[in-house]
Amino acid sequence: MGDTSRFAAATEDDTRAAIMRATYDALTSHGYANLTIQRIGDEFEKSKSLLYHHYDGKDDLLVDFLRFMLEHWEAKAECREEQDPRARLEALLDRVAGVELDEETAAFTAAMEELRGQAPHDAAYREQFTEHDRALRERFAEIIAAGIDEGSFHNVDPARAAEFLLTTVNGVRIQRVTRDDAGGVAATRAELDEYLDARLYRGDA
Amino acid sequence: MGDTSRFAAATEDDTRAAIMRATYDALTSHGYANLTIQRIGDEFEKSKSLLYHHYDGKDDLLVDFLRFMLEHWEAKAECREEQDPRARLEALLDRVAGVELDEETAAFTAAMEELRGQAPHDAAYREQFTEHDRALRERFAEIIAAGIDEGSFHNVDPARAAEFLLTTVNGVRIQRVTRDDAGGVAATRAELDEYLDARLYRGDA
DNA sequence: CATCGTTGAATGAATGTTCAGTCAGCCAGC
DNA sequence: GCTGGCTGACTGAACATTCATTCAACGATG
Numbered sequence: 386m387g388d389t390s391r392f393a394a395a396t397e398d399d400t401r402a403a404i405m406r407a408t409y410d411a412l413t414s415h416g417y418a419n420l421t422i423q424r425i426g427d428e429f430e431k432s433k434s435l436l437y438h439h440y441d442g443k444d445d446l447l448v449d450f451l452r453f454m455l456e457h458w459e460a461k462a463e464c465r466e467e468q469d470p471r472a473r474l475e476a477l478l479d480r481v482a483g484v485e486l487d488e489e490t491a492a493f494t495a496a497m498e499e500l501r502g503q504a505p506h507d508a509a510y511r512e513q514f515t516e517h518d519r520a521l522r523e524r525f526a527e528i529i530a531a532g533i534d535e536g537s538f539h540n541v542d543p544a545r546a547a548e549f550l551l552t553t554v555n556g557v558r559i560q561r562v563t564r565d566d567a568g569g570v571a572a573t574r575a576e577l578d579e580y581l582d583a584r585l586y587r588g589d590a
Numbered sequence: 591m592g593d594t595s596r597f598a599a600a601t602e603d604d605t606r607a608a609i610m611r612a613t614y615d616a617l618t619s620h621g622y623a624n625l626t627i628q629r630i631g632d633e634f635e636k637s638k639s640l641l642y643h644h645y646d647g648k649d650d651l652l653v654d655f656l657r658f659m660l661e662h663w664e665a666k667a668e669c670r671e672e673q674d675p676r677a678r679l680e681a682l683l684d685r686v687a688g689v690e691l692d693e694e695t696a697a698f699t700a701a702m703e704e705l706r707g708q709a710p711h712d713a714a715y716r717e718q719f720t721e722h723d724r725a726l727r728e729r730f731a732e733i734i735a736a737g738i739d740e741g742s743f744h745n746v747d748p749a750r751a752a753e754f755l756l757t758t759v760n761g762v763r764i765q766r767v768t769r770d771d772a773g774g775v776a777a778t779r780a781e782l783d784e785y786l787d788a789r790l791y792r793g794d795a
Numbered sequence: 796c797a798t799c800g801t802t803g804a805a806t807g808a809a810t811g812t813t814c815a816g817t818c819a820g821c822c823a824g825c
Numbered sequence: 826g827c828t829g830g831c832t833g834a835c836t837g838a839a840c841a842t843t844c845a846t847t848c849a850a851c852g853a854t855g
Binding site for chain 2: 809810811812813814
């Protein structure tokens with residue numbers, strides 16, 4: 386494990402990261418339907434041919450890219466566990482379906498939803514998004530269960546409520562990037578808060 | 591308005607309908623990413639070249655196809671206005687995001703969501719889905735307003751509640767076709783009913 | 796010298812599109 | 826009522842372009 390291998394490994398990881406970055410840029414620029422090896426190569430600092438040195442082909446690359454995107458997303462959705470369940474739930478909702486998004490996050494969401502649009506006809510994609518949704522649902526369910534344990538939440542079925550929240554979040558995300566009137570997000574969030582007040586939060590109007 | 595023009599028009603409409611059908615078949619068979627003029631032609635009884643006689647090109651055809659799909663969807667979501675608001679709301683929810691879907695409707699939904707996945711990078715698509723969502727939101731809002739008028743619904747903001755329902759519906763639809771575990775729909779619907787009981791319906795537990 | 800990341804050029808297949816031409820039915824003029 | 830031109834749906838074979846993929850060669854590094 387001399388400098389050699391470590392450097393080589395680092396280089397390879399760097400290259401792979403650069404490929405992911407180039408793929409992301411090409412996707413956001415041209416859309417999935419027009420995402421070609423040529424375009425990825427154009428966004429890539431190195432040559433197009435090098436892509437084939439690191440991946441078997443386009444499919445292989447895109448499968449890895451989807452994994453890369455989902456990992457980034459889940460890292461982004463991480464949040465500190467120091468607060469009480471109610472604050473954690475609000476924070477998580479803001480994080481994954483907030484009303485106001487910076488431009489970078491908006492572009493990222495658009496890319497993710499475009500990938501999701503391939504899932505109906507691609508079992509590999511569908512599998513990944515199934516797992517991805519499962520992870521977020523678990524996150525919601527744990528917070529809800531903690532709130533119930535603590536006594537600050539009503540005794541609802543955590544799994545059921547979590548699935549409902551997940552569906553709403555996914556609805557917000559797909560609508561945000563496929564509609565021109567983004568204003569609806571605030572209304573949805575306001576009504577979601579009403580739901581939380583009525584169904585989940587204890588000792589509140 | 592002799593037989594001539596009427597016959598000619600009917601023929602043209604028939605041909606166009608056949609093209610839409612062929613496009614739909616090709617889309618459900620191969621997915622949007624692999625939807626080519628060749629494949630559409632293969633599903634078409636007439637020749638591939640004829641597509642260019644009726645449309646300027648692939649883009650033109652697909653824009654018309656999206657309109658065709660949305661019109662079909664909205665026709666499908668039509669329902670009788672004879673019942674009371676609560677029954678109408680439940681019926682509409684069942685229609686557009688029911689727990690159990692026949693195979694044809696499921697395939698249709700998958701096709702629609704695949705089209706929606708193109709919207710982030712296609713302004714024409716985005717515009718259409720914006721309008722499409724607006725129509726369904728109006729539908730919800732009218733029913734809610736009727737319920738409030740009638741006194742059977744609480745005095746909520748119809749527009750806000752409608753947007754929330756729409757978001758949930760869109761969440762259900764995208765999840766249904768992009769996940770392997772379709773079971774979540776029932777949970778979402780159950781929790782949505784809880785929301786309706788708590789926030790909307792009057793005189794019910 | 797050997798290795799490995801890297802490249803530009805090249806290849807064959809597939810894509811969207813064009814086009815010259817066929818065919819059936821209609822209408823005007825005889 | 827017949828004929829001949831005319832229109833428009835329709836076709837098959839081509840077209841140029843773009844695609845994913847391959848490969849022989851290069852240069853730096855060890």
